[in-house]
Amino acid sequence: MASKKTPVIAVVDTTFSTVNMGKIAVDELKKSYPKIRVIRHTVPGFKDLAVECQRLLKDGADIALALGMVGSAPIDTQCAHEASIGVQMAKMNTNKHIIEVFVHMKESEREDGSIDEQDLLSLTEDRVRKHAHNAVWLLISPEKLVERAGTGRRQGREDVGPAQPERRGAKNS
Amino acid sequence: MASKKTPVIAVVDTTFSTVNMGKIAVDELKKSYPKIRVIRHTVPGFKDLAVECQRLLKDGADIALALGMVGSAPIDTQCAHEASIGVQMAKMNTNKHIIEVFVHMKESEREDGSIDEQDLLSLTEDRVRKHAHNAVWLLISPEKLVERAGTGRRQGREDVGPAQPERRGAKNS
Amino acid sequence: MASKKTPVIAVVDTTFSTVNMGKIAVDELKKSYPKIRVIRHTVPGFKDLAVECQRLLKDGADIALALGMVGSAPIDTQCAHEASIGVQMAKMNTNKHIIEVFVHMKESEREDGSIDEQDLLSLTEDRVRKHAHNAVWLLISPEKLVERAGTGRRQGREDVGPAQPERRGAKNS
Amino acid sequence: MASKKTPVIAVVDTTFSTVNMGKIAVDELKKSYPKIRVIRHTVPGFKDLAVECQRLLKDGADIALALGMVGSAPIDTQCAHEASIGVQMAKMNTNKHIIEVFVHMKESEREDGSIDEQDLLSLTEDRVRKHAHNAVWLLISPEKLVERAGTGRRQGREDVGPAQPERRGAKNS
Amino acid sequence: MASKKTPVIAVVDTTFSTVNMGKIAVDELKKSYPKIRVIRHTVPGFKDLAVECQRLLKDGADIALALGMVGSAPIDTQCAHEASIGVQMAKMNTNKHIIEVFVHMKESEREDGSIDEQDLLSLTEDRVRKHAHNAVWLLISPEKLVERAGTGRRQGREDVGPAQPERRGAKNS
Numbered sequence: 001m002a003s004k005k006t007p008v009i010a011v012v013d014t015t016f017s018t019v020n021m022g023k024i025a026v027d028e029l030k031k032s033y034p035k036i037r038v039i040r041h042t043v044p045g046f047k048d049l050a051v052e053c054q055r056l057l058k059d060g061a062d063i064a065l066a067l068g069m070v071g072s073a074p075i076d077t078q079c080a081h082e083a084s085i086g087v088q089m090a091k092m093n094t095n096k097h098i099i100e101v102f103v104h105m106k107e108s109e110r111e112d113g114s115i116d117e118q119d120l121l122s123l124t125e126d127r128v129r130k131h132a133h134n135a136v137w138l139l140i141s142p143e144k145l146v147e148r149a150g151t152g153r154r155q156g157r158e159d160v161g162p163a164q165p166e167r168r169g170a171k172n173s
Numbered sequence: 174m175a176s177k178k179t180p181v182i183a184v185v186d187t188t189f190s191t192v193n194m195g196k197i198a199v200d201e202l203k204k205s206y207p208k209i210r211v212i213r214h215t216v217p218g219f220k221d222l223a224v225e226c227q228r229l230l231k232d233g234a235d236i237a238l239a240l241g242m243v244g245s246a247p248i249d250t251q252c253a254h255e256a257s258i259g260v261q262m263a264k265m266n267t268n269k270h271i272i273e274v275f276v277h278m279k280e281s282e283r284e285d286g287s288i289d290e291q292d293l294l295s296l297t298e299d300r301v302r303k304h305a306h307n308a309v310w311l312l313i314s315p316e317k318l319v320e321r322a323g324t325g326r327r328q329g330r331e332d333v334g335p336a337q338p339e340r341r342g343a344k345n346s
Numbered sequence: 347m348a349s350k351k352t353p354v355i356a357v358v359d360t361t362f363s364t365v366n367m368g369k370i371a372v373d374e375l376k377k378s379y380p381k382i383r384v385i386r387h388t389v390p391g392f393k394d395l396a397v398e399c400q401r402l403l404k405d406g407a408d409i410a411l412a413l414g415m416v417g418s419a420p421i422d423t424q425c426a427h428e429a430s431i432g433v434q435m436a437k438m439n440t441n442k443h444i445i446e447v448f449v450h451m452k453e454s455e456r457e458d459g460s461i462d463e464q465d466l467l468s469l470t471e472d473r474v475r476k477h478a479h480n481a482v483w484l485l486i487s488p489e490k491l492v493e494r495a496g497t498g499r500r501q502g503r504e505d506v507g508p509a510q511p512e513r514r515g516a517k518n519s
Numbered sequence: 520m521a522s523k524k525t526p527v528i529a530v531v532d533t534t535f536s537t538v539n540m541g542k543i544a545v546d547e548l549k550k551s552y553p554k555i556r557v558i559r560h561t562v563p564g565f566k567d568l569a570v571e572c573q574r575l576l577k578d579g580a581d582i583a584l585a586l587g588m589v590g591s592a593p594i595d596t597q598c599a600h601e602a603s604i605g606v607q608m609a610k611m612n613t614n615k616h617i618i619e620v621f622v623h624m625k626e627s628e629r630e631d632g633s634i635d636e637q638d639l640l641s642l643t644e645d646r647v648r649k650h651a652h653n654a655v656w657l658l659i660s661p662e663k664l665v666e667r668a669g670t671g672r673r674q675g676r677e678d679v680g681p682a683q684p685e686r687r688g689a690k691n692s
Numbered sequence: 693m694a695s696k697k698t699p700v701i702a703v704v705d706t707t708f709s710t711v712n713m714g715k716i717a718v719d720e721l722k723k724s725y726p727k728i729r730v731i732r733h734t735v736p737g738f739k740d741l742a743v744e745c746q747r748l749l750k751d752g753a754d755i756a757l758a759l760g761m762v763g764s765a766p767i768d769t770q771c772a773h774e775a776s777i778g779v780q781m782a783k784m785n786t787n788k789h790i791i792e793v794f795v796h797m798k799e800s801e802r803e804d805g806s807i808d809e810q811d812l813l814s815l816t817e818d819r820v821r822k823h824a825h826n827a828v829w830l831l832i833s834p835e836k837l838v839e840r841a842g843t844g845r846r847q848g849r850e851d852v853g854p855a856q857p858e859r860r861g862a863k864n865s
Contacts, residue, residue, distance in 0.1 A: 013841050013842065014841070014842075015826075015837055015840040015841060015842070015843060015845040016844070016845055016846070017841070017842045017844070018842065018843075018844040018852060018853070018854050018855040019842050019854070019855050020841050020842030020843075020854070021841075021842060022838075022841050022842070023841065023842065040838065041834060041837075041838070042834070042837040042838045042840070042841040043789075043830065043837060044791065044823070044826040044830075044837065044845070044847075047776070047779075047780070047792055048789060048791065048830075050780060050783065050784070051780075051783035051784065051787065051788070051789055051790075052789070054783075054784060054787060055787055058787060075769070075796060075798075077248070077251070078769065078772075078773055079776070080251075081251055081254075081255065081773075082773065082776040082777055082780060083780075084220070084252070084255040085255055085258060085777055085780060086780035086783065086784070087220075088220070088223060088224075088255060088256075088258060088259035088262060089262065089780060089781065089784045090784060091223065091224035091227075091259065092223070092224065092227060092259070092262045092263060092266055093784055095224065095227060095228055095231060096224070097216075097221060097224055097225070098224075099217065099221065100220055104248060106248075115855075117855040117856055117857050118857035120855050121855050121857055131217070134188075134217040138216065138217075138221075142214060142215070145188055145214075145215040145216060145217065146195070146213065146214070146215040148188040148215070149186050149187070149188060149190070149193050149194075149195050149196065149215040150186065150187075150188070150190045150191065150192050150193030150194060150195070150196065151188060151191075151193075152189070152190070152191035153188040153189055153217070154189070155217075160191060161191070162191050162192070162193070163191040163192050163288075163290040163293050163294050164290055165290050165291035165294055250421070250424065253424075254424055254427075254428065257393070257425070257428040258428055258431055260393075261393075261396060261397075261428060261429075261431060261432035261435060262435065264396065264397035264400075264432065265396070265397065265400060265432070265435045265436060265439055268397065268400060268401055268404060269397070270389075270394060270397055270398070271397075272390065272394065273393055277421060279421075304390070307361075307390040311389065311390075311394075315387060315388070318361055318387075318388040318389060318390065319368075319386065319387070319388040321361040321388065322359050322360070322361060322363070322366050322367075322368050322369065322388040323359065323360075323361070323363045323364065323365050323366030323367060323368070323369065324361060324364075324366075325362070325363070325364035326361040326362055326390070327362070328390075333364060334364070335364050335365070335366070336364040336365050336461075336463040336466050336467050337463055338463050338464035338467055423594070423597065426597075427597055427600075427601065430566070430598070430601040431601055431604055433566075434566070434569060434570075434601060434602075434604060434605035434608060435608065437569065437570035437573075437605065438569070438570065438573060438605070438608045438609060438612055441570065441573060441574055441577060442570070443562075443567060443570055443571070444570075445563065445567065446566055450594060452594075477563070480534075480563040484562065484563075484567075488560060488561070491534055491560075491561040491562060491563065492541075492559065492560070492561045494534040494561065495532050495533070495534060495536070495539050495540075495541050495542065495561040496532065496533075496534070496536045496537065496538050496539030496540060496541070496542065497534060497537075497539075498535070498536070498537035499534040499535055499563070500535070501563075506537060507537070508537050508538070508539070509537040509538050509634075509636040509639050509640050510636055511636050511637035511640055596767070596770065599770075600770055600773075600774065603739070603771070603774040604774055604777055606739075607739070607742060607743075607774060607775075607777060607778035607781060608781065610742065610743035610746075610778065611742070611743065611746060611778070611781045611782060611785055614743065614746060614747055614750060615743070616735075616740060616743055616744070617743075618736065618740065619739055623767060625767075650736070653707075653736040657735065657736075657740075661733060661734070664707055664733075664734040664735060664736065665714070665732065665733070665734040667707040667734070668705050668706070668707060668709070668712050668713075668714050668715065668734040669705065669706075669707070669709045669710065669711050669712030669713060669714070669715065670707060670710075670712075671708070671709070671710035672707040672708055672736070673708070674736075679710060680710070681710050681711070681712070682710040682711050682807075682809040682812050682813050683809055684809050684810035684813055
């Protein structure tokens with residue numbers, strides 16, 4: 001599926017996020033795939049990601065990373081839902097992939113309701129960097145994804161790995 | 174509705190799943206319908222299934238199996254909802270069927286909240302294999318589905334069968 | 347709005363349902379409107395109804411009945427929601443009516459959580475038969491619907507009738 | 520934005536509603552704007568409103584009123600959601616306004632869960648009549664809406680009026 | 693991305709809102725960007741925003757501000773969700789940005805459930821004014837958004853700023 005022209009990846013992030021997600025994605029892509037062309041744009045919030053990705057994909061980008069951070073109030077979760085539906089629409093309209101990389105602040109919430117910002121940073125960085133590779137694989141090395149099918153990959157946290165029926169109880173060994 | 178050209182089924186699964194769902198589907202299709210052509214792709218997560226199916230259906234596949242596994246956190250359920258809406262969009266755009274085969278890890282959750290991985294594996298395998306047949310029937314033997322109309326078919330668990338008013342109390346016999 | 351060509355109604359039901367909804371619809375249509383042409387298809391589950399209806403409407407059917415039964419788990423309700431959004435999309439794409447006839451098993455749930463299958467059968471039959479008439483009226487006798495506007499019609503249960511301010515207390519008479 | 524040809528308003532209501540909403544809308548439009556042409560159709564339930572409006576708007580109507588009543592069970596609220604998404608789709612496809620006039624029976628629910636039908640009638644009538652004017656203003660007098668911007672207009676109940684910071688405590692005067 | 697023709701911003705607000713959001717947006721745009729052309733329309737409620745924005749964007753506007761206020765009942769939250777999905781559709785159809793500026797009255801709710809109207813006014817004004825700048829930046833100065841990427845910008849309240857792992861505990865200084 002590799003084409004001769006230079007592949008173009010669009011990276012779109014937000015000013016709402018408390019982590020510079022776009023910078024991390026660009027860094028990972030430049031470092032690992034120096035031949036790929038990267039375009040980076042920023043929009044105000046995650047609801048603006050879908051149409052910006054669509055615009056870039058219609059302008060020639062081959063795939064997009066939609067990078068957003070979601071606040072921890074219930075209304076934020078609903079807004080993320082709307083943003084995600086928009087992202088699905090943009091994929092359908094362009095017939096191209098957009099990898100949605102959303103971090104929910106709740107994922108780094110302590111028991112007292114405060115945000116563990118160190119955890120938020122490392123979670124976000126891990127998720128963005130791993131999905132940067134997923135984007136490239138979708139674009140030029142789809143076989144790398146087939147090799148990893150059903151292996152419980154996670155972005156942001158450690159992989160859970162494939163299901164192991166004997167994991168609990170473990171009387172088989 | 175059978176056509177003379179070789180029918181093509183697209184099988185798309187994810188690296189997120191802890192079970193290699195694509196492999197199971199391909200195995201069932203190859204074993205039962207050796208003449209059908211099967212294309213298998215893998216994407217990172219279930220939100221990426223819809224557009225990959227659309228791409229393959231637009232490229233000539235006749236039907237697709239979208240194979241995904243959904244985590245057990247509430248946000249995963251919302252994400253599955255977004256993925257499913259994307260799948261509906263892809264069907265509408267291509268005017269072709271995509272059988273959505275989603276396994277929710279919660280279906281195999283024990284009372285203590287842990288996942289029964291043996292159950293998850295057998296549930297997943299059963300659901301994938303049965304839907305592989307549904308896909309072929311939709312494509313080349315739609316009469317097999319009409320024969321089974323209203324018979325309470327289930328994938329992943331046993332069929333519940335048709336409603337039987339006398340099942341409880343059972344004073345009629 | 348009646349046309350000279352024979353009107354065509356598509357009836358689509360599922361193998362998931364525990365009641366043969368398609369058979370009931372075909373029976374009602376054949377019995378009451380012998381001149382109308384009926385096409386009947388069956389799909390695996392209710393998420394497959396929308397695209398099957400769209401396919402039949404694009405192939406020349408004038409209206410469709412989408413017949414589905416929804417399980418009683420919370421995830422089933424979410425899935426029905428996705429199926430319904432698909433049905434709305436199919437209507438918009440074809441600019442034709444699809445009457446969504448969904449029965450939720452919860453509607454026949456007893457206090458102990460078991461399903462009253464006798465109630466489920468009669469509820470389903472009533473809903474399907476009444477909506478078969480609605481489909482024909484939309485197609486060839488829209489004036490019959492205007493006559494019934496605002497009269498609290500129900501399918502599956504008895505009509506509630508028009509609002510009657512004096513119904514409670516009833517001091518006016 | 521006024522055009523020389525006679526403006527056409529489509530009024531679509533349901534047989535499900537317990538109030539004849541279409542009749543109220545037609546009455547208000549005929550009484551207040553005798554020169555406007557009104558088309559009235561009725562569909563079975565509120566999920567059928569969107570495509571009927573789309574059909575009429577594609578056939579030449581300039582704007583539509585989608586009049587529906589929503590039952591008080593939780594599943595009814597979900598169904599109303601699906602109906603509303605359909606209405607949004609129909610607006611987008613036609614690039615015309617559809618004013619969604621939905622009355623939720625819950626709005627007239629007494630503490631004991633019964634419906635206050637007198638309240639339901641007056642609420643419904645007020646909402647329909649006010650939105651009939653909104654439809655005409657959108658069509659031929661948009662300046663009337665700009666004049667009312669941010670003034671807390673309500674349909675069905677009294678206007679709440681513009682925010683007044685001094686309303687509570689009111690120590691400023 | 694700046695074009696030689698005068699940029700056109702569409703401002704659409706509602707009569708439902710208790711704050712004249714459109715007036716605030718026009719004021720901010722006129723004051724800060726006197727060369728930009730501003731078109732202002734008003735619709736009845738927030739569900740009418742999406743298609744009005746689409747109409748104006750199809751008529752030549754380059755970007756739109758969709759200004760809405762959401763009531764504090766649960767059903768209002770669902771309605772806002774539908775309105776937002778409509779806004780996503782309108783963006784996709786026009787391939788242009790619509791900045792959705794929604795204020796939820798709940799954001800200014802006191803513990804006793806009453807609305808703090810002073811807070812509502814200042815929250816609304818801050819959100820509208822900041823998003824007026826975001827719209828212009830998206831249109832003619834996208835580099836200003838990239839500079840602010842990941843800096844925790846908020847509209848309506850103070851910015852939260854970028855994540856600072858040492859913020860809590862703060863033993864590093």
